[in-house]
Amino acid sequence: MSVEESNQCDPGSSGRAELKIHRRAMLLVATTPILVPFACSRTDGTADPAAGDPPVAASPVRAEVPDLRPFPPSIEPLVRIKVANTARRTVELGRVGQRLWxxxxxxxxxxxAVRGPVRIVRDDEGWSVRWSQGGRGSSARFVxxxxxxxxxxxxxxxxxxxxGRRLRGTIRIVSIRNTAGEPELDLVCTLPMEQYLPGVLEKELFASWRPATFEAQAVAARSxxxxxxxxxxxxxxxxMVAGQASQAWSGGAASRRSRDAVQATAGRVLLWRxxxxxxxxxxxxxxxxxxAIEAISANQVNRIAPLTVDGGTARRRCGCTTDSPHADWRISVGExxxxxALRAYxxxxxxxxxxxxxxxxxxxVRRRNAAERPIDFEVRGSGDPIPVVLPAGRxxxxxxxxxxxxxxxxxxRSACLELTGxxxxxxxxGRGFGHGVGLCQYxxxxxxxxxxxxxEILxxxxxxxxxGVAWESAAPPQAAFS
Ligand SMILES: [Zn+2]
Structure with missing residues (x-):
C-alpha cells in the first residue's frame, strides 16, 4: 500500500458528532506490507517552553504541515522497555536453579548457559558473570x-x-554514562508488543473496571x-520507560481481564488519515x-484532530466529573x-x-482552550511592569x-487549576488528574x-x-504468571 493509497483510508476531518464518528469507525485489514518510516514522531512529552518563550499558538489543525506519524507496522513489533537504572556496577538476576542464556x-x-541466580558485574573491560552450579562457583567473562x-x-x-519483580522478555544490561559523565547501568526488556501490553493494563486500570475499558485502553496503549x-x-x-514518563508496566504479570482485552484487540491501532x-x-x-499540542509537546504530530479539543459540550459531561474522586480538588500553598519555587525555576x-x-x-489565567482548560498563565511579581508567561503544566x-x-x-493533580490569593x-x-489529553480513564x-x-469509548x-488492524497476532499471549 502506497502512502497515497493509505491516505485514501482517511475517514475525513475532525468535528463530527461523536455518534456519527462511531458509526463510521472501520476496521482496516492490512493485507500488504505498509511502508514504515522510522524516526518520525516525538511523543515523549518532555518538551516544555522555558519561561518567557512565546507561548504555543492554539491554532487549528493544519493540513499543509508534513505528518510524520508512523504508518501501522504490518508485523507485530518488538518493544524495548527500560525497567531500571542503577549507579551500581552489579546486577543480580534470576531464581534459584533457573536456566538462563x-x-x-x-x-x-x-x-x-548458566543457572540462576547470576551476579553480573560491569568493569572497564567488560562483564563478569558469576553463578553457582552443583554447589561450586562458576564464572564467565564477556569482553x-x-x-x-x-x-x-x-x-x-x-x-x-x-x-522483587518478574520481568518478561529478554533483558539487556546496557552500560551508559549519565549527564554528569558517571557510569550507570540500564536494564531494558525486549519483548513482542502483544506480550508487553497486558502488564500495561494491569498497572494503568483498576482490576474491577469493565472489559470495554480494558479494551479501549489496550488500543490506546498499543498505538x-x-x-x-x-x-x-x-x-x-x-x-519506553516502565513508569509515568511513558506507560506504567508490571513487568509482565497480568490478570485474565488484562490479557483478554489485549487478545480481543490484538493488532488494533488508532489511525487518523x-x-x-x-x-x-x-x-x-x-x-x-x-x-496535545499544548499539554504534551509542540511537535506537529500532536496537532491532529483526534488530539484536539473542539468547542462542543460532549467532554464537559465526561463521566469523570461525577464518577471519579478527582472531579475537583482543592489545595493551598504559602506565599x-x-x-x-518561582525563583528556583x-x-x-x-x-x-x-x-x-x-x-x-x-x-x-492568560488563555484557555475551547474546553476552558487553562493553556498558560501570567505571573506578575510585586512592582513588575511586565508579567512572565508560563504554560499551565509549568x-x-x-x-x-x-x-x-x-x-x-x-x-x-493536574494543570487544570486556578489560583486565588x-x-x-x-x-x-483544580479539576481532573493527569494531563487531560485523549482518553480519560475514569x-x-x-x-x-x-x-x-x-x-464507542475510543x-x-x-x-x-x-x-485498524495493523497485524494479526501470531499467537495468543502466554499464560499468566502472576
Ligand atoms: Zn474525563
Missing part, C-alpha cells in the same frame, strides 16, 4: 562495551526475577507504543480536556513557598525576571515544588458501565480517529 550481541563471545543479553532458558518461560517505538528505534537503546495516533491518555480530564532556566521575583505574586510543577513535592493527594498564600482549585469506565463498547475520546 547469556550472550553479548554483536561480539565474538560465545553465549553461556567489550556492548550490552549483555539475558534470556529465560526454561521451556515454560516464566520471566526473570529482578529486585502510543507504536509511535514511541517508531521515533526512538534508531535514537536510543529503549523505546492512515497513520497511527500517539494515543495519550490520563486518569481524569475533569470535563476540561487538553490539546513564601510559591515565591521561592527562574534560576534553572536562566530567566532573570523570575529568578528575582518578589511577592506578593499574582498568577492569573505552573502545576511550580505549585508542586511550592508544596514540597507532597503526595499526589496533597499536590496539584488567600491569607499569605494561595487557594488552588470517563471511559463510566461509559463502559453504561454499556458502551471499546469502539470514538468519543479520539474524535475522527478510526481503528
Amino acid at each position: 547469556i550472550t553479548q550481541p554483536g561480539s565474538e563471545s560465545a553465549g553461556r 567489550g562495551a556492548g550490552p549483555l543479553a539475558i534470556a529465560d532458558g526454561d521451556a515454560q518461560a516464566q520471566g526473570i526475577d529482578f529486585e 502510543f507504543a507504536v509511535c514511541e517505538r517508531a521515533f526512538w528505534l534508531r535514537r536510543r537503546h529503549y523505546d 492512515g497513520q497511527v495516533v500517539p494515543a495519550y491518555y490520563s486518569a481524569a480530564c475533569g470535563g476540561r480536556p487538553a490539546n 513564601d513557598a510559591m515565591v521561592e 527562574g534560576r534553572r532556566v536562566s530567566n532573570q525576571a523570575l529568578a528575582s521575583i518578589r511577592g506578593p505574586v499574582e498568577v492569573t 505552573v502545576r510543577s511550580v505549585v508542586a515544588d511550592a508544596g514540597g513535592r507532597r503526595s499526589w493527594k496533597d499536590g496539584p 488567600a491569607d499569605r498564600g494561595y487557594r488552588i482549585e 470517563g471511559a469506565e463510566s461509559m463502559a458501565r453504561g454499556g458502551a463498547s471499546n469502539l 470514538a468519543r475520546y479520539y474524535p475522527g480517529a478510526t481503528v
Whole structure:
C-alpha cells in the first residue's frame, strides 16, 4: 500500500458528532506490507517552553504541515522497555536453579548457559558473570562495551526475577554514562508488543473496571507504543520507560481481564488519515480536556484532530466529573513557598525576571482552550511592569515544588487549576488528574458501565480517529504468571 493509497483510508476531518464518528469507525485489514518510516514522531512529552518563550499558538489543525506519524507496522513489533537504572556496577538476576542464556550481541563471545541466580558485574573491560552450579562457583567473562543479553532458558518461560519483580522478555544490561559523565547501568526488556501490553493494563486500570475499558485502553496503549517505538528505534537503546514518563508496566504479570482485552484487540491501532495516533491518555480530564499540542509537546504530530479539543459540550459531561474522586480538588500553598519555587525555576532556566521575583505574586489565567482548560498563565511579581508567561503544566510543577513535592493527594493533580490569593498564600482549585489529553480513564469506565463498547469509548475520546488492524497476532499471549 502506497502512502497515497493509505491516505485514501482517511475517514475525513475532525468535528463530527461523536455518534456519527462511531458509526463510521472501520476496521482496516492490512493485507500488504505498509511502508514504515522510522524516526518520525516525538511523543515523549518532555518538551516544555522555558519561561518567557512565546507561548504555543492554539491554532487549528493544519493540513499543509508534513505528518510524520508512523504508518501501522504490518508485523507485530518488538518493544524495548527500560525497567531500571542503577549507579551500581552489579546486577543480580534470576531464581534459584533457573536456566538462563547469556550472550553479548554483536561480539565474538560465545553465549553461556548458566543457572540462576547470576551476579553480573560491569568493569572497564567488560562483564563478569558469576553463578553457582552443583554447589561450586562458576564464572564467565564477556569482553567489550556492548550490552549483555539475558534470556529465560526454561521451556515454560516464566520471566526473570529482578529486585522483587518478574520481568518478561529478554533483558539487556546496557552500560551508559549519565549527564554528569558517571557510569550507570540500564536494564531494558525486549519483548513482542502483544506480550508487553497486558502488564500495561494491569498497572494503568483498576482490576474491577469493565472489559470495554480494558479494551479501549489496550488500543490506546498499543498505538502510543507504536509511535514511541517508531521515533526512538534508531535514537536510543529503549523505546519506553516502565513508569509515568511513558506507560506504567508490571513487568509482565497480568490478570485474565488484562490479557483478554489485549487478545480481543490484538493488532488494533488508532489511525487518523492512515497513520497511527500517539494515543495519550490520563486518569481524569475533569470535563476540561487538553490539546496535545499544548499539554504534551509542540511537535506537529500532536496537532491532529483526534488530539484536539473542539468547542462542543460532549467532554464537559465526561463521566469523570461525577464518577471519579478527582472531579475537583482543592489545595493551598504559602506565599513564601510559591515565591521561592518561582525563583528556583527562574534560576534553572536562566530567566532573570523570575529568578528575582518578589511577592506578593499574582498568577492569573492568560488563555484557555475551547474546553476552558487553562493553556498558560501570567505571573506578575510585586512592582513588575511586565508579567512572565508560563504554560499551565509549568505552573502545576511550580505549585508542586511550592508544596514540597507532597503526595499526589496533597499536590496539584493536574494543570487544570486556578489560583486565588488567600491569607499569605494561595487557594488552588483544580479539576481532573493527569494531563487531560485523549482518553480519560475514569470517563471511559463510566461509559463502559453504561454499556458502551471499546469502539464507542475510543470514538468519543479520539474524535475522527478510526481503528485498524495493523497485524494479526501470531499467537495468543502466554499464560499468566502472576
Ligand atoms: Zn474525563
